[in-house]
Amino acid sequence: MKEQNDSDLKALEYAKRLQDYIEPPDPQGADKAFNDAQLNTLAMSITRVIGNNVKGTILDIGCGNGIVLNKVAGITEFKDKSGWVYLGVGTKDDRRATIEFAQDLDEKGLFDYESRFEFRLIDKFYKEWFSNITQPLLVIIRNVFHELDIYDTATLIYTLTSNLTDKDTLFIQDLELFPELERDNACWLPDMFKGLLESCGFSLRLTPCETGSGNKYFNVEAERDISKSLSYEEIIENVIKKRQEQFS
Numbered sequence: 001m002k003e004q005n006d007s008d009l010k011a012l013e014y015a016k017r018l019q020d021y022i023e024p025p026d027p028q029g030a031d032k033a034f035n036d037a038q039l040n041t042l043a044m045s046i047t048r049v050i051g052n053n054v055k056g057t058i059l060d061i062g063c064g065n066g067i068v069l070n071k072v073a074g075i076t077e078f079k080d081k082s083g084w085v086y087l088g089v090g091t092k093d094d095r096r097a098t099i100e101f102a103q104d105l106d107e108k109g110l111f112d113y114e115s116r117f118e119f120r121l122i123d124k125f126y127k128e129w130f131s132n133i134t135q136p137l138l139v140i141i142r143n144v145f146h147e148l149d150i151y152d153t154a155t156l157i158y159t160l161t162s163n164l165t166d167k168d169t170l171f172i173q174d175l176e177l178f179p180e181l182e183r184d185n186a187c188w189l190p191d192m193f194k195g196l197l198e199s200c201g202f203s204l205r206l207t208p209c210e211t212g213s214g215n216k217y218f219n220v221e222a223e224r225d226i227s228k229s230l231s232y233e234e235i236i237e238n239v240i241k242k243r244q245e246q247f248s
């Protein structure tokens with residue numbers, strides 16, 4: 001009887017894993033911003049960067065449903081410094097969700113949508129950098145790199161190395177291990193990811209972390225080393241090399 005129960009439980013677990021694998025995961029809801037243990041580990045660093053500058057732009061690349069916007073809008077330094085604006089980059093679905101969420105925050109008196117919110121679609125973001133953007137930038141890329149293939153990874157890194165200055169700051173948070181299987185996606189091992197960014201011209205600090213429930217992820221704080229400038233082809237080569245190293 002016990003053996004039968006164990007084998008039923010195992011079958012259920014495998015069925016769930018397979019279901020997770022088949023269905024692409026939805027981005028987290030924006031309302032998770034205050035109880036998400038991973039996102040909370042970025043809050044103090046975001047506060048520090050905003051605190052050091054009277055104005056600037058939070059550039060949230062791959063903004064999903066607006067969870068980073070919700071976190072940022074709740075940070076006192078951001079609320080108090082009207083010179084700081086939020087700029088989300090994402091798909092049409094991301095745009096709908098994030099604009100709706102920003103307007104909702106505005107209605108509640110928690111955010112100034114008219115003067116502090118901007119959005120750009122991913123395709124346009126890669127075609128043309130911003131001509132008029134409040135400096136410095138605090139770029140936040142959360143849970144995006146594990147969704148990108150070799151070429152998209154290289155395109156994102158190349159866009160950053162071609163446009164960021166040494167006054168800008170880059171925060172990346174990503175998974176080391178999937179809590180649920182994700183078809184077509186692949187996590188980065190922290191050391192491989194660190195090596196990749198260094199080889200592409202970033203100085204960085206990386207912290208591997210784990211939540212109470214055992215989810216493994218890492219935080220990166222980086223600046224561009226402007227003495228290094230790689231071509232797109234060189235960055236593709238570096239990404240391929242690190243991915244091969246990771247999976248060999």
Ligand SMILES: C[S@@+](CC[C@H](N)C(=O)[O-])C[C@H]1O[C@@H](n2cnc3c(N)ncnc32)[C@H](O)[C@@H]1O
Pocket residue numbers: 026027028061062063064065067068090091094122141142143144147148152156
């Ligand atoms: C798992 S969601 C993460 C959303 C949000 N950053 C969060 O922390 O919940 C991945 C996001 O990456 C975006 N994305 C997909 N391909 C991208 C690319 N090539 N460049 C930038 N973002 C991309 C998706 O639109 C989506 O918003």
